[in-house]
Amino acid sequence: MLRGRGVSAGAAAASVVHLALPLPEPPSDIVIAPADRESEVSAIEWAAVAVADELRSRTAGASGEARDILDASRLLASDPELVSEASALVRTNGRSAARAVWETAAVHEKNLAALGGRMAERAADIRDVRDRIIAEILEVEMPGVPDRDEPFVLVASDLAPADTAALEGGCCVALVTEQGGPTSHTAIIARSLGLPAVVGVIGATGIAVGATVLVDGDRGTVEVDPSPSKIHAAKAAGIVVPFDGTGSLADGTELPLFANVGGAADAVAAAVAGAEGVGLFRTEFCFLDRAEAPTVDEQVAAYRGVLAAFPDRRVVVRTLDAGSDKPLPFANSEHEDNPALGVRGLRVARRSPALLDDQLRALALAAEQEDALVDVMAPMVATVDEARDFASRARAAGLSRVGIMIETPAAALLAAELFEIVDFVSLGTNDLAQYTLAADRLLSELGDLNDPWQPAVLRLIGAVGEAGRQVGRSVGVCGEAGGDPALAPVLVGLGVTSLSMTPRALGRVAAALAQNTSDQCREAAAAVLLAATADEARAAASAVLGR
Incomplete structure (x- = not known):
């Protein structure tokens, strides 16, 4: 039994297929004669164009988040800085075209790794584009996902976005990688495709090709040679x-x-899946990969695309959650010693108040033009003063229903006071676990601490739920815990009044809730609040709910 970080729910069993090995490192001792260097530069330029065109074709055939991620890779391949830096190595140092691309990519990869968080996980994107350009230069076949007619579990050290996106419609039933985190492209696309996935599995690539494995994305386990049952x-x-x-x-x-x-395409897919509304619209996806903030008009268009998919339904919009693992050049400093505890979420408004005001104005304009019931909430709130300031700004912009995210223990403990200011709250269980257990949620080796079943996290959720009950206010959950069928009845018993999740989890969660009454949910909640460990909490809930 191998353990890692489950990043996409579900379970699947099939034989193992390994991702083809990456291209070998080009030799460093080759020196190109001055007379031949321009032809090497031309090879780099033409290869970058060919790769960008190929990724553009893949993008056109993809949908949702896979499409967005492939398009981001296309932009990397088209990056004039990468081409110019590699060309300079050829002209100045006589590097071969392949070697110049390799060395340039290594510098970019190192810079991303130094940023940490989400940016560090994009190092796989750089390696993918590097290998594609080099394969084009050398006129060799590009390594990638094997083509199989039978179901298989794909095992790799890491997966590039183009590899992961290529799985759509194929025979892959689960993903296992040694690297990666919950916000990596492997995780994002696996969730969008409904493939169970476990990342951060030490020793995964040592599993023999053809061996049968059982991948459990809920528990973060990979079992080799499981029993038929x-x-x-x-x-x-x-x-x-x-x-x-x-x-x-x-x-x-x-x-x-x-x-x-995260955007209009996701909203349409969610509506098709039967979602009763949107519990979390991550507006930062409208801001990513930009050097400057989008204009108010650009934001209005992006927001309308989501609101239009849910006429007369509730759409909860989270304002920009920049910082930490999602730094933006126009919102965050180039370096923070501890970005998870730095200027992120609502705190960005301290530095750039116009950024928040523009977003609230754009959202109000979009709401006027669509029929959705729009709520707005702020991320990373820790004090009553922060909530009061946000609520004042939002209402001044013309937004009547205002809420906040409960992601910090401070906000959970102040829930009663916060409900005097805001109309609703939504629990971001991923960050709530991170800050409660003081464990970086992007670090796979601390995955056991970033678990919503941890008693400290459940007790904070219970405190928020009770505060909501006292005043009859909505308490939602929009973190990963919201899509866990085993945990859903417990959350309801703790006082949660709505759950938000990936659309593929809706049916499983609905089925779990339909098996339990309100009394059973409350009984299960009371039982888990007495637990001392995450395992004890799971066992206590199972004993009450019969699972």
């Missing part, structure tokens, strides 16, 4: 459960099930 259970669990568009408990109590989205 376990394989049968995994296949049963892998069946997509349809969602009829209404979340409710066994006693008829309604429990709205929303979707987490």
